Amino acid sequence: MAVFANNLKRFLKHKFSLIFMIAFPIIFIAIQFSSSSNPIKPDAAFIDYDQTPFTHSLKKALQNKVNFIDVNKKSIQNKLISGDIIYAIVINKGMTESLIKNQDGHILTYHTQESNLSSGIKTFLKSYMDNAQVIAKSTEGDKSAFYQGIEKYQQSHSLLSLEKISTKGLNNSVNSIGFVIYGLFLIMNITSKLIIEDKEKGLFTRFLTTPMTLKNYNFQNILSYFLLGNIQVILLIIILRYSFHADLGPSLLNIYLVLIVFSVVSISIGTLISSFCKSSKQANSLSLLISTPVAMLGGCFWPIEIMPRFLQKIGDFLPTTWGISAVRKLIYGNDFNHVILDVSILLAFAIVFFLLSSWRRQDIAQ
Amino acid sequence: MIIDVSNLVKRYNDFLAIDHMSLQIKDGEIFGLLGPNGAGKTTLTKTLLGLCKYDSGSIKLFGSELIESEKKIKERIGLVPQDIAIYDELTAIENVQLFGKLYGLSGSQLKAGVKEALEFTGLYKLKDKSPSQFSGGMKRRLNIACAIVHKPDLLIMDEPTVGIDPQSRNYILESVNKLNKQGCTIIYISHYMEEVAAICSQIAIVDKGRIIAQGTKEELAKLIEGDQVLLITVQSVDFSTIEKLEKVPMVKDITLNHNQIRIISSDSVINQVMNLLISNDVQINKIVTNSPSLEDVFLTLTGRALREESN
Ligand SMILES: Nc1ncnc2c1ncn2[C@@H]1O[C@H](COP(=O)(O)OP(=O)(O)OP(=O)(O)O)[C@@H](O)[C@H]1O
Ligand SMILES: [Mg+2]
Numbered sequence: 049m050a051v052f053a054n055n056l057k058r059f060l061k062h063k064f065s066l067i068f069m070i071a072f073p074i075i076f077i078a079i080q081f082s083s084s085s086n087p088i089k090p091d092a093a094f095i096d097y098d099q100t101p102f103t104h105s106l107k108k109a110l111q112n113k114v115n116f117i118d119v120n121k122k123s124i125q126n127k128l129i130s131g132d133i134i135y136a137i138v139i140n141k142g143m144t145e146s147l148i149k150n151q152d153g154h155i156l157t158y159h160t161q162e163s164n165l166s167s168g169i170k171t172f173l174k175s176y177m178d179n180a181q182v183i184a185k186s187t188e189g190d191k192s193a194f195y196q197g198i199e200k201y202q203q204s205h206s207l208l209s210l211e212k213i214s215t216k217g218l219n220n221s222v223n224s225i226g227f228v229i230y231g232l233f234l235i236m237n238i239t240s241k242l243i244i245e246d247k248e249k250g251l252f253t254r255f256l257t258t259p260m261t262l263k264n265y266n267f268q269n270i271l272s273y274f275l276l277g278n279i280q281v282i283l284l285i286i287i288l289r290y291s292f293h294a295d296l297g298p299s300l301l302n303i304y305l306v307l308i309v310f311s312v313v314s315i316s317i318g319t320l321i322s323s324f325c326k327s328s329k330q331a332n333s334l335s336l337l338i339s340t341p342v343a344m345l346g347g348c349f350w351p352i353e354i355m356p357r358f359l360q361k362i363g364d365f366l367p368t369t370w371g372i373s374a375v376r377k378l379i380y381g382n383d384f385n386h387v388i389l390d391v392s393i394l395l396a397f398a399i400v401f402f403l404l405s406s407w408r409r410q411d412i413a414q
Numbered sequence: 415m416i417i418d419v420s421n422l423v424k425r426y427n428d429f430l431a432i433d434h435m436s437l438q439i440k441d442g443e444i445f446g447l448l449g450p451n452g453a454g455k456t457t458l459t460k461t462l463l464g465l466c467k468y469d470s471g472s473i474k475l476f477g478s479e480l481i482e483s484e485k486k487i488k489e490r491i492g493l494v495p496q497d498i499a500i501y502d503e504l505t506a507i508e509n510v511q512l513f514g515k516l517y518g519l520s521g522s523q524l525k526a527g528v529k530e531a532l533e534f535t536g537l538y539k540l541k542d543k544s545p546s547q548f549s550g551g552m553k554r555r556l557n558i559a560c561a562i563v564h565k566p567d568l569l570i571m572d573e574p575t576v577g578i579d580p581q582s583r584n585y586i587l588e589s590v591n592k593l594n595k596q597g598c599t600i601i602y603i604s605h606y607m608e609e610v611a612a613i614c615s616q617i618a619i620v621d622k623g624r625i626i627a628q629g630t631k632e633e634l635a636k637l638i639e640g641d642q643v644l645l646i647t648v649q650s651v652d653f654s655t656i657e658k659l660e661k662v663p664m665v666k667d668i669t670l671n672h673n674q675i676r677i678i679s680s681d682s683v684i685n686q687v688m689n690l691l692i693s694n695d696v697q698i699n700k701i702v703t704n705s706p707s708l709e710d711v712f713l714t715l716t717g718r719a720l721r722e723e724s725n
Binding site: 050051054057058061249250251253254255256257258259260 | 463464465484485488489491493495497498499500501503504508512513515516517518
């Protein structure tokens with residue numbers, strides 16, 4: 049494991065790159081947490097077959113916390129499973145009518161994982177409907193009296209339970225993820241530089257005159273980068289969770305898994321860069337040149353939704369987009385099953401990049 | 415036989431870098447490979463060590479082909495690459511340790527090997543310094559230390575003394591002799607005739623991918639026994655005059671270096687040359703006659719100088 053141990057020593061000599069990998073995301077996260085940003089609203093569905101003033105006002109109240117997107121009833125389950133929406137509310141035709149007349153109205157709700165937000169919405173809906181029933185009872189079927197009661201109730205204390213749901217931690221952590229992902233992206237800088245340096249200085253060729261095989265050399269190299277990636281990921285998670293008290297969803301392990309897969313993608317891009325570049329200077333600039341725009345288009349610095357449609361489409365082909373999407377879903381409380389697609393796409397990226405770089409290297413060796 | 419190369423052919427695309435070369439190197443030898451830039455010396459070492467493929471022929475190291483037992487064979491070989499290949503980020507001792515480990519050393523064996531290699535190259539006192547603070551000669555010596563840490567049976571040194579001062583060079587040459595006495599077979603690649611003449615027991619002259627002469631220093635000198643070397647310093651001379659000189663009978667080789675004409679001939683040609691120069695109005699400043707050196711052997715065999723004189 050001489051090359052592995054040697055690489056660890058060399059990492060320490062690249063202090064600038066290391067500081068960049070850790071300090072850069074942390075600085076941005078700190079700025080993020082210290083400024084009060086616009087609240088982030090996860091997507092949800094509100095399917096209203098009733099369309100009464102009562103259901104409209106309910107929707108309006110909820111819009112403070114979630115963003116309702118168009119979903120048809122059949123795709124609710126898929127959207128929930130894929131993590132595209134965190135909550136779905138379905139109101140059947142005649143619900144308001146039956147509430148006013150028979151004091152019996154209920155709405156259907158769907159969600160998958162228990163999160164701060166979804167359980168908050170649940171509590172809110174329950175007390176809202178309970179109160180509506182009480183009002184319906186006392187107004188005894190009188191429609192206008194019912195609506196007056198609802199309005200009064202809303203003005204007094206109805207929205208309190210909704211206000212209490214804190215999404216600040218959630219906002220901040222969702223917004224921070226982009227910077228974490230960007231930080232993980234920067235590992236490609238150090239990996240590509242070290243690989244090229246070995247070639248530039250003739251050490252790579254010299255190693256191959258020793259009993260060590262090429263496979264072994266590659267393995268030890270990748271292993272050392274993997275260890276570095278692990279240290280970075282764990283450090284960033286700890287800092288996010290315990291110094292910034294970010295809400296990272298129900299499972300830190302899941303977050304770790306997704307981030308480490310993303311780190312492997314970055315390493316694979318680093319090896320690809322090294323197979324295309326002739327000098328470590330070139331690799332250094334190329335890695336910075338690649339990482340920043342890819343991070344931008346992938347939504348690391350601002351939500352991908354605010355970008356024009358065609359740029360969002362480009363984002364579909366970038367690993368950063370999938371990394372952020374996976375981590376976001378986990379933060380919203382989804383379990384690992386919901387991010388398997390994103391993680392598979394990330395792994396596919398890594399495999400393709402590793403194959404490309406080894407194919408390219410063989411090409412050079414010929 | 416430690417190395418047995420027969421009919422080796424290596425092409426870079428269309429360029430023939432090694433042209434049907436055959437070469438045998440016996441145990442315990444210091445084998446000198448002498449040749450001008452681009453002769454194919456480095457290419458030969460690369461093919462020997464399996465760093466690049468060859469087109470045809472066969473290579474046997476320690477009696478077997480490299481692919482038969484690559485690991486075992488490589489453990490017994492050390493390479494001092496032509497271009498210094500060490501880490502500036504590591505200290506001298508860390509560099510040597512790294513290669514010791516790569517050659518499979520560990521524990522007390524590694525420790526002893528590293529110490530010995532550093533002492534051998536006179537770097538032990540500087541072991542904790544980074545090579546970035548080293549002079550060119552010190553780097554060269556560290557480059558050697560990394561190749562001998564595992565006490566190889568065969569050491570290939572590809573121009574280990576390029577660009578260093580005479581003192582360091584002598585140090586390295588002495589070390590090579592010492593290593594050889596300890597039982598290490600050495601391939602010494604150089605384009606310095608004096609070095610090769612001083613330490614090598616066998617010398618092969620390589621040009622354009624072929625071995626054009628091989629033997630001991632004395633055997634090579636015999637190739638041009640009886641030849642004479644004429645050095646004439648002139649004010650100025652044009653090429654048509656040189657062409658005329660080449661046609662003088664018995665002239666084997668002519669080189670013009672600045673204002674010095676060097677003529678190697680199989681018998682005395684002073685009279686003819688003088689007459690020709692005078693009749694062409696060449697102003698002669700100085701004339702020296704010499705018996706030929708190894709350098710002249712090379713000149714006659716290849717028609718080229720070993721290296722540009724400015725080197
Ligand atoms: N990778 C390569 N691709 C194409 N041609 C090459 C390559 N490496 C070497 N050559 C050519 O092969 C020839 C032999 O090169 P080589 O390096 O073996 O020479 P050398 O004898 O070591 O010379 P020097 O004394 O300058 O080190 C040269 O003409 C060189 O241009
Ligand atoms: Mg060479």
